[in-house]
Amino acid sequence: MLKDIQVTGQKDTRSGFGDGIAEAARKNPNIVALTADLAGSMKLQTFIKEFPERFVQCGIAEANMIGIAAGLTIGGHIPYTTTFANFSTGRVYDQIRQSVAYSGKNVKICASHAGVTLGEDGATHQILEDIGLMKMLPGMTVIVPCDYAQTKAATMAIADYQGPVYLRFGRPVWPIFTTAMPFEIGKAQVLSEGSDVSIFACGHLVWKAIEAGRILEEKGISVEVINLHTIKPLDTAAILKSVQKTRCAVTAEEHNIIGGLGDAVAQTVAKNFPTPIEYVGTKDTFGESGTPEELLKKYGLDTPDIVAAAEKVIARKNK
Amino acid sequence: MSDLKAIASQIRRDIVRMVHGAASGHPGGSLGCTEYFTALYFKVMKHDPNFHMDGKNEDIFFLSNGHISPVFYSALARAGYFDIKELATFRKINSRLQGHPTTHEHLPGIRVASGSLGQGMSVAIGAALSKKLNNDKNIVYSLHGDGELDEGQNWEAIMFAAAKKVDNLISTVDWNGQQIDGTTKSVMDLMNIHAKFDAFGWTTLEMNGNDMDEVIATLDKAKGLTGQGKPIAIMMHTIMGKGVDFMENDHHWHGVAPNDEQLKKALAQLPETLGDY
Numbered sequence: 001m002l003k004d005i006q007v008t009g010q011k012d013t014r015s016g017f018g019d020g021i022a023e024a025a026r027k028n029p030n031i032v033a034l035t036a037d038l039a040g041s042m043k044l045q046t047f048i049k050e051f052p053e054r055f056v057q058c059g060i061a062e063a064n065m066i067g068i069a070a071g072l073t074i075g076g077h078i079p080y081t082t083t084f085a086n087f088s089t090g091r092v093y094d095q096i097r098q099s100v101a102y103s104g105k106n107v108k109i110c111a112s113h114a115g116v117t118l119g120e121d122g123a124t125h126q127i128l129e130d131i132g133l134m135k136m137l138p139g140m141t142v143i144v145p146c147d148y149a150q151t152k153a154a155t156m157a158i159a160d161y162q163g164p165v166y167l168r169f170g171r172p173v174w175p176i177f178t179t180a181m182p183f184e185i186g187k188a189q190v191l192s193e194g195s196d197v198s199i200f201a202c203g204h205l206v207w208k209a210i211e212a213g214r215i216l217e218e219k220g221i222s223v224e225v226i227n228l229h230t231i232k233p234l235d236t237a238a239i240l241k242s243v244q245k246t247r248c249a250v251t252a253e254e255h256n257i258i259g260g261l262g263d264a265v266a267q268t269v270a271k272n273f274p275t276p277i278e279y280v281g282t283k284d285t286f287g288e289s290g291t292p293e294e295l296l297k298k299y300g301l302d303t304p305d306i307v308a309a310a311e312k313v314i315a316r317k318n319k
Numbered sequence: 320m321s322d323l324k325a326i327a328s329q330i331r332r333d334i335v336r337m338v339h340g341a342a343s344g345h346p347g348g349s350l351g352c353t354e355y356f357t358a359l360y361f362k363v364m365k366h367d368p369n370f371h372m373d374g375k376n377e378d379i380f381f382l383s384n385g386h387i388s389p390v391f392y393s394a395l396a397r398a399g400y401f402d403i404k405e406l407a408t409f410r411k412i413n414s415r416l417q418g419h420p421t422t423h424e425h426l427p428g429i430r431v432a433s434g435s436l437g438q439g440m441s442v443a444i445g446a447a448l449s450k451k452l453n454n455d456k457n458i459v460y461s462l463h464g465d466g467e468l469d470e471g472q473n474w475e476a477i478m479f480a481a482a483k484k485v486d487n488l489i490s491t492v493d494w495n496g497q498q499i500d501g502t503t504k505s506v507m508d509l510m511n512i513h514a515k516f517d518a519f520g521w522t523t524l525e526m527n528g529n530d531m532d533e534v535i536a537t538l539d540k541a542k543g544l545t546g547q548g549k550p551i552a553i554m555m556h557t558i559m560g561k562g563v564d565f566m567e568n569d570h571h572w573h574g575v576a577p578n579d580e581q582l583k584k585a586l587a588q589l590p591e592t593l594g595d596y
Contacts (some may be wrong), residue, residue: 032452056448061475064441068479071445074430075373075453094435095472099442103422103432
């Protein structure tokens, strides 16, 4: 039951990355961290202090950073590139495409400050298209963890996972609730079993989905909340198992509804078991300045939006 | 030295025949860089044709201007990385010899895809850093087009390599003065490219890239300059289309294949020394 999910603390997901890469580097001497003048924002202080010789400061030159990372894999290193999501993807798309993805290089592209919860810096920095960009690249794995604990676990897991990875996380302090849950790349987490509606969420919106589910449960609706932290490869078996039971779904993501998690779920469902779906995400728009909570509300990514989408999709199913 | 010149002649035949066979490809830059590739793969580099991607304990090479793949493929095949017969598959369906070099089809000798320009120096720097972390004293070589220097990523890499003392890297610029739309002077004047590398903090050499003796002497000199805190650049003067008189110094031959008659005329100028594929 959703009411049984315990919040064990509050932290930013990027701190999960910083703690995760330091822990992974203690176990694996091949891990190298790169940044483009954002070591502080990316929480690399512990890594740099413990492993100064394995840290590469690239300056404000993301294209070069991606190329250097591709080269570092030759000789057996595992480079983690770090900068904001916008500069990790759109700015360097062709470098990732040719030097990393097409070349099959074992580079981990670690991206913070994704989505509108970046807040006051505004739309120049709030990328809402990055999941789509990255999932379209053949061979790219895309992971969007939901809290500090899961970001830390994912950061460590990708070291032992061969191939290019895009790991997306963010800036705001957020509830921690997955500490006791095992994390496995490509394996969806069923946070609550239910029979009336499936809610598939990733990233910060997993917490919002839990909040929405609790409200729906109080209304007597049985909700299945699933954390789809891995967008690619997608856990299609978990998606189908859920919708075959609930026969309707909501997707929730801090991303454009074009190209993100919703698209991925819809493709799976449409092909295998057509059911109604409602999409919570930004509606083909850029963001703007504001506090994270204000922006989530304004752009339709908040708890009440997920509740409304669930009620709407249940009504469509029952029509 | 006469052996190297014989190899270069055969590589030039391979280039012209491959591009003719595919009815597409880039003969001009390939012919201009033939001495450089011959020197690297048959004299200068310590390398193992029994290919290992990681390239530990050997020198490694990156081609950034991937469109001159014909000379790269021929040099690799002639050096024993794969059967020379495979050169006949260049640019054809189901081939490992893609239009631009890739790792995707696992062709021995290729360590990264290139073709979209301006990315190779960054990759070479990464591989050079990897060697330093592995305490591997061997050298990383890279080749770049002069027109390719229009791409800004090169200048990020050039700045990085000097600032971070990547002194196990020898990057060569094929300075033939030609790019697709015309001379480099008319398209985007490089001005004093030698001084630009100097100003960024590199040790910069120049050579005539079509004089085998000078290529070897300069690459040897560059090797001697590694390990001294600065990356090494070589401004390599070449003639685009070198060795085929009607292709020389004409940017029209950047990316055009010869027809049957032109092939015959070209091959008549290039002695078959090692046997055609």
